[in-house]
Amino acid sequence: SQQGEEDPQALSIQEGENATMNCSYKTSINNLQWYRQNSGRGLVHLILIRSNEREKHSGRLRVTLDTSKKSSSLLITASRAADTASYFCATAGNYQLIWGAGTKLIIKP
């Protein structure tokens, strides 16, 4: 079953601006992961945050996790045209990832 829900469903911003996407989930998790999917391509793992972590950085990516609210956010700073893609959150329980519907991010030049 799908438990992650991202919002917004779509986001269009100017190059250079920051993009924030949110993910909510329903059950307890071991970790939460974010993936990127370019149109028609496979999914690429971006970052993983464990249930006992609150914030994590990787390059221009910043992920937060609030287990009390069962939510996470992905921030992409200084966006670039190449960041145009769909972004999915996935929660990890017992060896199966449960996926959200994704946020489609468009970076306008």
Place this chain on the structure above:
Amino acid sequence: EPEVTQTPSHQVTQMGQEVILRCVPISNHLYFYWYRQILGQKVEFLVSFYNNEISEKSEIFDDQFSVERPDGSNFTLKIRSTKLEDSAMYFCASSDWTSHTGELFFGEGSRLTVL
């Protein structure tokens, strides 16, 4: 860098035909998965496979579907009698889970078109 490879990249088939999608997971990975994504929709879990048997499957993975690891490298998804609604991208993924990171490595997908 090791990667998951999938073949074919695109297959067109007639309704009712059998289809086999092939995947070569990363060699030292232990867990293998098939996911499906209908155009523009969510990624949907189909099945996970560990130690030569199915560990979990979704309600989508009915009797028309089967998976196999026929040798030490390939991992296949068979659809016995395809239906129009099976048209989708099928993604194979693998992970080692030994460090409990849970990161999945995905192939580029096989696009199945059922006519």
